[in-house]
Amino acid sequence: MESERAQAPWSGLAGAAVIVAAGFLGSRLLGVVRSVAIADSFGTSPELGAYWVAFRLPDLIFQLLAGATLASAFIPTFARQLTRRGEDEAWRLASSVLNLVAGATLVLALLGVILAPVLVPIMAPGLGEDTGREAELRSLAVDLTRIMLLSAIFFSVSGMFMGILNARRHFLFPAIAPMTYNLSIIVAALLSHDVKVLAVGVVVGALLHLAIQVPGLRQVNMRYSLIAKWRDPAVREVGRLMLPRVLGLAAWQFNFLITVFFASTISDQAISAANYAWLIVMTPLGIFGMAIATAIFPTLADQAAEERSEDMRWSVSNALRVIMFLTLPASVGLMLLGEPLVTFLFQRGAFDPASTSITTSALIFYSIGLFALGGTEILSRGFYALGDTRTPVAFAVLSMVLNLIFCLILVVAIPLEVRGLALAMSLASAVEFFLLFRALSRRMGGLEEGHVIYSVIRIAGATLLMVEVVSLFVVLMHASGHLNTGRTSDAFATLVGGGLIGAGIYFLTSYLLRSDEMATILRRIPALRLNQE
Numbered sequence: 285m286e287s288e289r290a291q292a293p294w295s296g297l298a299g300a301a302v303i304v305a306a307g308f309l310g311s312r313l314l315g316v317v318r319s320v321a322i323a324d325s326f327g328t329s330p331e332l333g334a335y336w337v338a339f340r341l342p343d344l345i346f347q348l349l350a351g352a353t354l355a356s357a358f359i360p361t362f363a364r365q366l367t368r369r370g371e372d373e374a375w376r377l378a379s380s381v382l383n384l385v386a387g388a389t390l391v392l393a394l395l396g397v398i399l400a401p402v403l404v405p406i407m408a409p410g411l412g413e414d415t416g417r418e419a420e421l422r423s424l425a426v427d428l429t430r431i432m433l434l435s436a437i438f439f440s441v442s443g444m445f446m447g448i449l450n451a452r453r454h455f456l457f458p459a460i461a462p463m464t465y466n467l468s469i470i471v472a473a474l475l476s477h478d479v480k481v482l483a484v485g486v487v488v489g490a491l492l493h494l495a496i497q498v499p500g501l502r503q504v505n506m507r508y509s510l511i512a513k514w515r516d517p518a519v520r521e522v523g524r525l526m527l528p529r530v531l532g533l534a535a536w537q538f539n540f541l542i543t544v545f546f547a548s549t550i551s552d553q554a555i556s557a558a559n560y561a562w563l564i565v566m567t568p569l570g571i572f573g574m575a576i577a578t579a580i581f582p583t584l585a586d587q588a589a590e591e592r593s594e595d596m597r598w599s600v601s602n603a604l605r606v607i608m609f610l611t612l613p614a615s616v617g618l619m620l621l622g623e624p625l626v627t628f629l630f631q632r633g634a635f636d637p638a639s640t641s642i643t644t645s646a647l648i649f650y651s652i653g654l655f656a657l658g659g660t661e662i663l664s665r666g667f668y669a670l671g672d673t674r675t676p677v678a679f680a681v682l683s684m685v686l687n688l689i690f691c692l693i694l695v696v697a698i699p700l701e702v703r704g705l706a707l708a709m710s711l712a713s714a715v716e717f718f719l720l721f722r723a724l725s726r727r728m729g730g731l732e733e734g735h736v737i738y739s740v741i742r743i744a745g746a747t748l749l750m751v752e753v754v755s756l757f758v759v760l761m762h763a764s765g766h767l768n769t770g771r772t773s774d775a776f777a778t779l780v781g782g783g784l785i786g787a788g789i790y791f792l793t794s795y796l797l798r799s800d801e802m803a804t805i806l807r808r809i810p811a812l813r814l815n816q817e
Contacts, residue, residue, distance in 0.1 A: 307459020308575040312567040314466035319563050320629050321473035322482070327634030328556035328642070330412060334421045335479045336559050337408040337544055338428035339486075341400070342436040344537045345392045348530050349385050350443030357525035358444070360585040360669055362451045365518050367589055373518070375507040380519045382444045383512040389440035393433040400429045407541055408555070410548035421552070424479070431483040435490035442494035449500045450582060457500030464496050465489035525673050532677035535684035539712070542688055543705050546695045553642060554702045560630065561646035561706060565618065565654055572610035573658030576603050577665050584669035593728065600666045600724070601732040602804075605739045607658045609801035612740075613747045613790045615654035620754050621782050622647045624775035631772065646706045653710030656717035663720040666728070675723055683716035739801060746793035754786040 326332040358381055366374040396403070404411075404425045412421035446458040472485025501508075513519055547554040580603050587596040618625070623644045631640045664676040687708050694704030725731040758778065794802040 307455065307462070308570040308578075310459070311462035311466060312570045314463050314470070315563060315570075316567060316629060318466045318469050318473070319560055321470045323560065323630040323635040323639075324633035325473050325477050326479065326482075326556075327636065328553040328560075328639040329634060330415050330417060330421055330552040331424065331479045333408075333411060333548075333552035333555040334425040335428055335482060336555050337404060337411060337548070338425045338432060338483070340407060340537075340541055340544060341396055341403060341429050342393075342432045344534075344541075345389060345396060345433070345436040346439040346443065347533050347537050349389050349392070350440040357522045357668075357673070358447045359451045359582060360588065360671060361518060361522050361525065362448070363582065363585045364589050366451075367586075369518075372507070376509060376511065376513070377516070377518045377522070378444075378448050378506065379509040380511050380513045380516060381522050382441065382448075382508075383510065384514060384519070385444055386437070386441050387512070389437050393436050396433045396436075397430050400426045404429060408544050408548035410550075411552065411555075413548075414551045428479060428483045431480065432486050434487045438487070438490035438494050442490065442497060445494065445497040445501060448506060449497065449504065450578065452504040453582060454500055454504055455579070457497045461493045461496050464492040468492055525668075525671065528673040528677040532673070532680035535677070535680040538684050539687050539709060542684070542691055543709065546691050546705055547702065550695070550701050550705075553639065554705070557639065557642040557702055558646050558705055560626075560643045561650050564625070564629075564647055565650045565657075568611060568614040568618070569654060569657050569661075572614065573607050573661040576607055577661035580662070581665045581669065584665060588669040588671070596666075596669070597728045597731060600662060600728070601735060603662045604659055604721075604731070605736055606801050606804060607662060608655060608736075608740060609743055609794070609799065611655045611658040612743050613750060613786070615651045616747055616751055617754075617783070617786055618651035618654070619648050620751065620758070620786070621779055622651070624778040624782075627775035628772055628779055631775075642702055646702045649703050649706035649710060651710075652707065653713040656710070656713040659717045660713065660720060663717070663724050666724050667720075670727065672727070675727075676720060679716045679719045679723070682719070683712045686715055687712040735800070739799070742794065742797045742799050743801075746790050746797060746799070749793050750786045750790040753789045754782045757782055757785055 322332070326335075358378075362374055362377060365377050404422055408425070411425065412418035415421075442461065446461065449455070449458050466489070468489030469482065469485040472482050472488075475481060514523075543558055544555060547558050580599060584596055584599055587593075587599065623640070626640050626644045626647060630643065631637065667673065667676045690708030690711050691705060694700045694708050698704065700707065721731065725733065761778065761781070791802065795806075
């Protein structure tokens with residue numbers, strides 16, 4: 285069982301975790317609805333392929349600036365500034381960083397507008413080749429890129445708002461913001477079959493993402509100043525921490541560019557299929573991995589600032605074990621029930637059985653790396669809280685290089701097509717996870733490896749039994765002639781039956797095996813309350 289030290293960090297995180305988890309759940313569920321709406325209107329059409337290509341550049345700009353500041357540099361620096369120099373200096377830091385990030389994003393967005401005709405062919409050299417529409421689709425992708433670059437500007441400001449609110453332990457409005465973004469895209473997909481309308485929906489959603497957080501800033505009494513003191517030591521500290529992380533996020537974003545690049549050489553359909561599959565994998569990743577890591581990161585930053593190394597070690601270890609407890613069975617579940625899941629969610633309208641087949645192939649192989657993606661979320665934040673952004677960056681760059689090498693092997697040398705794309709990402713993510721774990725363990729004097737290994741063994745045992753039972757259920761349903769996962773109704777029956785049986789077997793087995801993580805979840809359910817400290 286967990287020691288009192290292990291339980292302590294979680295007791296204060298109960299309210300934050302439930303808010304963040306609920307926000308991620310709502311966002312991911314709406315993200316699924318968004319994907320369903322897009323699939324119904326566009327399927328895996330070449331025009332949608334152009335949309336996904338165009339989406340990459342605005343997202344890259346946002347992630348490199350606001351994403352980097354939020355994830356690694358601003359929150360721990362803000363926490364130290366607040367502890368050591370008081371609220372006035374902390375708010376001046378927030379204002380300076382906000383203004384500098386917004387200004388830099390605006391400049392890059394303008395450059396993107398100008399260079400879009402050059403960048404689009406580089407990102408997706410095979411776009412339109414299999415349909416003979418190269419010029420038309422490239423022109424469309426350029427137009428869509430220019431439209432959606434507006435979203436990068438809005439997101440840069442909104443991302444900083446999220447960082448400020450999270451640093452002050454206010455998670456509600458940042459949790460709601462992604463829901464408004466998804467709702468905007470859903471409405472756009474339902475209103476029109478024109479991908480340009482869909483792009484406008486992205487821009488409107490980004491604006492709503494920003495606006496919904498303004499009341500939260502009032503609640504924390506943010507003191508905004510029109511300043512950009514880049515010479516201030518605290519601002520420079522953010523920049524110092526941010527620069528290595530920019531390289532890491534660039535590496536992560538280049539993974540997606542690598543996917544788009546190689547997918548375009550397979551077919552226009554492969555571009556959309558890979559994106560659909562990735563969005564499905566992001567649902568459990570967001571709910572389990574990102575929610576826990578986001579909720580615990582401010583606590584890790586405080587523990588690091590106060591030099592409470594033992595508490596921090598327990599916080600990271602416990603969070604990692606809970607993430608493994610939830611993501612490992614989710615990964616296997618997606619592989620077992622991938623086809624009925626894709627059929628139930630997407631196979632209607634413009635999304636035909638061929639689209640289901642190629643998307644399922646990508647989903648199965650993306651799912652292999654789900655545990656690694658979830659674990660990387662918390663391990664990276666352990667380094668960020670310690671003020672070390674270089675180590676995770678180095679491993680992120682290595683992961684990108686490995687992804688490229690694996691794609692060359694699995695897509696070009698061994699023509700696994702979209703399966704190779706997904707498997708390459710999973711293998712690269714797994715390597716990054718194990719390297720991060722080893723490095724952080726050395727840095728912190730251990731991560732309770734004995735507890736982690738013992739937990740993984742029990743998780744594996746429960747998961748294996750779940751696989752056997754769910755596989756038997758699917759085989760019996762097929763043998764009885766009452767199941768055709770190509771039909772939406774039968775796909776739904778498979779999902780509900782297999783999902784409930786699998787979850788029941790897994791959690792019951794975990795309970796009987798006296799899983800610490802299962803005990804933690806059961807103990808925290810009645811204690812979950814809106815608790816903002």
